[in-house]
Amino acid sequence: MADRAEFLARVTLSLGRSEVLAPPTDHSTTVFEDADTAKSRADSATNDAAERSSDLLNRLAESADAAGWKVHRARNPEAAAGLVAEICEQKSAGSVLRSSHDVLEEIGTDDAVTNTGATIAVTEHVGETNRGLVEESKQRAFSTDIGITGVDYAVAETGTVVLHPRGGLSRLVSLAPPTHIAVVRPGEVLDSLDELFAMERNSFMSGELAGSMNLISGPSKTADIEGTTVTGIHGPLEVHLIILETG
Amino acid sequence: MKPLTVNFRSKASQTLADAQIQQSIEHVYTGFFQSRLAAAADTPDWEVLRTKGKAIKDHTIAHLDYYLGQLADSVEANGGSVFFAADAVEARKHIIDLAHRREIKTVIKSKSMVSEEMGLAEAMNAEGFETIETDLGEYIIQLANETPYHLIAPAVHKSRADVAKLLDDDFKEGDRIPDASELTMMARKKLRGVFERADMSVTGVNFAVAESGSIALVTNEGNGRMSTSVPRVHVAVMGMEKIVPSIQDLSTMLRILIRSATGQRISTYVTMINGPRKPEEEEGPEEFHLVIMDNGRQKLLEDEQMRESLNCIRCGACLNACPVYRKVGGHAYGWVYPGPIGAIVSPVLTGLKDASNLPAASSLCGACHVACPVKINIPRMLLELRWRTAEGSTDKKERTSSITERGIWKMWRFGMMGRKRFDIGARLSGLALLPFTKNGWLKKAPPPISGWTSTRDFPAIASKSLKSRFGKRDRNSR
Incomplete structure (x- = not known):
């Protein structure tokens, strides 16, 4: 087994040094920001998301469309619920799985879904999980027709929905079902990847980094056969982004 | 993976003679190439991003020892484990032992060039683990029992009919060939079952963040997400150079990687993993293992002329830009990394002696340097390796030029050093070649010039030199 110390000593030697040299913190590229700068960047991103929300929502609508989302705009929660029901009917969904994002309760997702005749399950539970529960939750996600989530953030630059998997937000709800619906609200949209990763860095600095993060930009796709782009290889074949215009 | 770099010439000739492969690869490379140009044009601060x-x-590689130590600490702080592997054999053994200890049955693999260096999938299958490649291109390649053709489009040389034969046992010559969409759905169905039963995953790493112990995975298909959601054990393998210092560096690195690879603004899925699943999560691996492999990279690091090659982020842009790669194809390069970057990395990692044809297979047009998102000066390093091939550099064993070749150059040098010697030499070589000359052309010359004349004619040496003719003309006109 390679010893860590031995491995690293060889790397140091290869760099022509005899001991590890701490890298300069004031590197001229400015990409190595200190904690305070990252924090102020993260704060201004949050303010920005709130103040410029309608501008950011418009840009998100455009970039999400380009990334392959089917983009819908809803003036109010009722309209959003109507869109959810419409998609369920279109896909003749028998079963729906949703995360416990509060926006989904706000728009009355459960009633909208059950009114179409489909069943709805929610990924929520309290306390620690075990192997049996993980297995159960996997089976459920793989056999569900539609997965519905809110978003933790969206990114206007790239048409991206950002989700941090955690208790109440399964990793598979946005991946295993053939259709995924995401609902985004004003104030949740960030300008660019710079803001997103500044906020992640800030979370890390304050000891609150989530276990993982998924950036989702459109439907699963591949171009591995003769360079032809095909939608839906491992993940959803169809993804819908519902933009709720009022908070 | 056993290097076969020595077969470059024969493999290249094979591909050049195969009209079907030439046709299937050309439009894909052109497509990638054009998409990258369009993406760069669409990004106003593209050159700033490249510089950044x-x-x-540059910064990370110059302090690689520090960042590797920091990365290991932070992965462990997140609840993951880290293994440093000096070479592919150690890395492979570690992963196989782990799979035995955890009583693993099915392993899903995401695309990873580092695992190709280990020959991991074959080795795990041989150990009795059902090991399935899940990237569609890699899956096709695995079914065909081949090696990847391109860094990001491994099955680019396979036609729809080839794929149909591999995916459908009942497919016969003459049947209607399914379209790409139908074939993809066939693969989806097959692989869904595999995902459901997988208990271990092996993925690559696009970037590892030293400070936070995160790894970033970029896929369009979603197999990277399946790998980090379903199985109970996740193993991520990386070459030791794949580090960035901070999470914030990812916005720049993802932008240049993805735009250079496929021309997209972002890939469908970017997944960040910061350790095993949290106790209250419903899914996700119970264990996260990071394997950091050297496997010869140390040689690139200590070699100041070649160190820059460790900046590579494996986007494949230099491949699509290279006029030689676009014709001779990926398999000719004989090891994991093809194309211009492969022509500088493979010789150093696997030995220059067998791979001396790789740096020679370039017109030095510089298209790779222009295309590279981190501005690696590939042509400079190709020249450096050619020089080492000729002169042996630090290691005489790496010299592949023959005694005859070196002798000829010595004579040439001697002949060029004096006017008289040059005149006599020119007249003698003209006379020596006279029996092979016809109407002013050498059609079939003796060795070593035969290497040239077997494919094209060589102009015969003129009976009178320019100088003597010029001298006469001068006198006559006066």
Whole structure:
């Protein structure tokens, strides 16, 4: 087994040094920001998301469309619920799985879904999980027709929905079902990847980094056969982004 | 993976003679190439991003020992485990032992060039683990029992009919060939079952963040997400150079990687993993293992002329830009990394002696340098390796030029050093070649010039030199 110390000593030697040299913190590229700068960047991103929300929502609508989302705009929660029901009917969904994002309760997702005749399950539970529960939750996600989530953030630059998997937000709800619906609200949209990763860095600095993060930009796709782009290889074949215009 | 770099010439000739492969690869490369140009044009600060990307990589590689130590600490702080592997054999053994200890049955693999270096999938299958490649291109390649053709489009040389034969046992010559969409759905169905039963995953790493112990995975298909959601054990393998210092560096690195690879603004899925699943999560691996492999990279690091090659982020842009790669194809390069970057990395990692044809297979047009998102000066390193091939550099064993070749150059040098010697030499070589000359052309010359004349004619040496003719003309006109 390679010893860590031995491995690293060889790397140091290869760099022509005899001991590890701490890298300069004031590197001229400015990409190595200190904690305070990252924090102020993260704060201004949050303010920005709130103040410029309608501008950011418009840009998100455009970039999400380009990334392959089917983009819908809803003036109010009722309209959003109507869109959810419409998609369920279109896909003749028998079963729906949703995360416990509060926006989904706000728009009355459960009633909208059950009114179409489909069943709805929610990924929520309290306390620690075990192997049996993980297995159960996997089976459920793989056999569900539609997965519905809110978003933790969206990114206007790239048409991206950002989700941090955690208790109440399964990793598979946005991946295993053939259709995924995401609902985004004003104030949740960030300008660019710079803001997103500044906020992640800030979370890390304050000891609150989530276990993982998924950036989702459109439907699963591949171009591995003769360079032809095909939608839906491992993940959803169809993804819908519902933009709720009022908070 | 056993290097077969020595077969470059024969493999290249094979591909050049195969009209079907030439046709299937050309439009894909052109497509990638055009998409990258369009993406760069669409990004107003593209050159700034490239400069930043280069600065991040230069800085990280210059302090690689520090960042590797920091990465290991932070992965462990997140609840993951870290293994440093000196070479592919150690890395492979570690992963196989782990799979035995955890009583693993089915392993899903995401695309990873580092695992190709280990020959991991074959080795795990041989150990009795059902090991399935899940990237569609890699899956096709695995079914065909081949090696990847391109860094990001491994099955680019396979036609729809080839794929149909591999996916459908009942497919016969003459049947209607399914379209790409139908074939993809066939693969989806097959692989869904595999995902459901997988208990271990092996993925690559696009970037590892030293400070936070995160790894970033970029896929369009979603197999990277399946790998980090379903199985109970996740193993991520990386070459030791794939580090960035901070999470914030990812916005720059992802932008240049993805735009250079496929021309997209972002890939469908970017997944960040910061350790095993949290106790209250419903899914996700119970264990996260990071394997950091050297496997010869140390040689690139200590070699100041070649160190820059460790900046590579494996986007494949130099491949699509290279006029030689586009014709001779990926398999000719004989090891994991094809194309211009492969022509500088493979010789150093696997030995220059067998791979001396790789740096020679370039017109030095510089298209790879222009395309590289982190501005790696590939042509400079190709020249450096050619020089080492000729002169042996630090290691005489690496010299592949023959005694005859070196002798000829010595004579040439001697002949060029004096006017008289030059005149006599020119007249003698003209006379020596006279029996092979016809109407002013050498059609079939003796060795070593035969290497040239077997494919094209060589102009015969003129009976009178320019100088003597010029001297006469001068006198006559006066």
